[in-house]
């Protein structure tokens with residue numbers, strides 16, 4: 274690590290002491306990080322001749338709040354970063370409550386990446402408790418959010434994780450994730466300026482992959498009439514997907530709860546499916562085979578498989594990366610709607 278870099282790091286710690294957690298403060302912190310190396314470069318150069326920027330001996334450690342963001346950081350950072358997750362594959366983002374062990378993950382991290390839009394209501398307290406004073410990237414910064422569906426989005430667990438009125442599930446639209454990638458790229462470049470060009474090149478390549486993904490998702494629904502694109506999901510996390518790709522996602526009383534729906538709720542659900550001509554249901558929480566069979570017998574709707582909403586699968590599963598997740602969801606939806 275050369276002298277210039279070390280001075281910049283020290284000044285950043287000084288500048289940012291005092292905690293940062295809201296998107297606004299984090300953005301200001303990021304701006305300070307961007308400014309710091311430049312501001313101190315000159316005084317460093319008067320002391321000693323500037324050493325050429327060298328790649329760090331070991332990868333930069335980045336903490337991401339959940340698995341989908343973690344994958345995006347890996348795509349942009351490549352071997353220059355290692356990623357620690359607060360909520361891992363198959364984890365429930367909405368039920369997360371950080372423990373002291375989670376706080377400790379922030380120690381020594383070079384960058385923290387959060388979604389924003391109220392998803393990480395616990396972030397401010399956690400960052401303060403951890404003593405972390407480095408930069409925080411809000412991946413959704415600059416995004417125009419959709420409002421939350423009325424009546425919550427399916428698994429708020431009733432204990433106060435649901436802050437704000439924005440729908441946080443913006444990663445379900447590829448166009449939104451392109452903004453996430455740009456914010457992550459800029460955050461990595463600011464935290465590790467020596468490798469700025471590599472982060473830029475990785476991001477550019479990945480953005481092309483995302484463009485291809487976006488085209489493929491649109492093509493998957495070609496030929497399915499608009500009025501036959503009506504889907505009920507247990508977790509109302511797909512409104513960004515619906516807006517981007519023309520799918521009408523609905524919630525239904527009974528299927529949006531953690532517990533099994535009652536017989537009455539199933540009867541109401543069947544009525545709703547018929548009336549609204551719903552084509553497919555993705556209701557992971559209805560495990561009762563008899564009830565699913567009844568829905569299939571009494572309506573034309575198909576009961577689809579799994580939609581990945583807030584977490585990737587394990588590496589061996591069908592959705593180990595963001596691109597895999599979007600392809601798996603799209604296949605499940607298109608198969609069910611075509612049927």
Ligand SMILES: [Zn+2]
Pocket residue numbers: 367426442508510582583
């Ligand atoms: Zn969710």
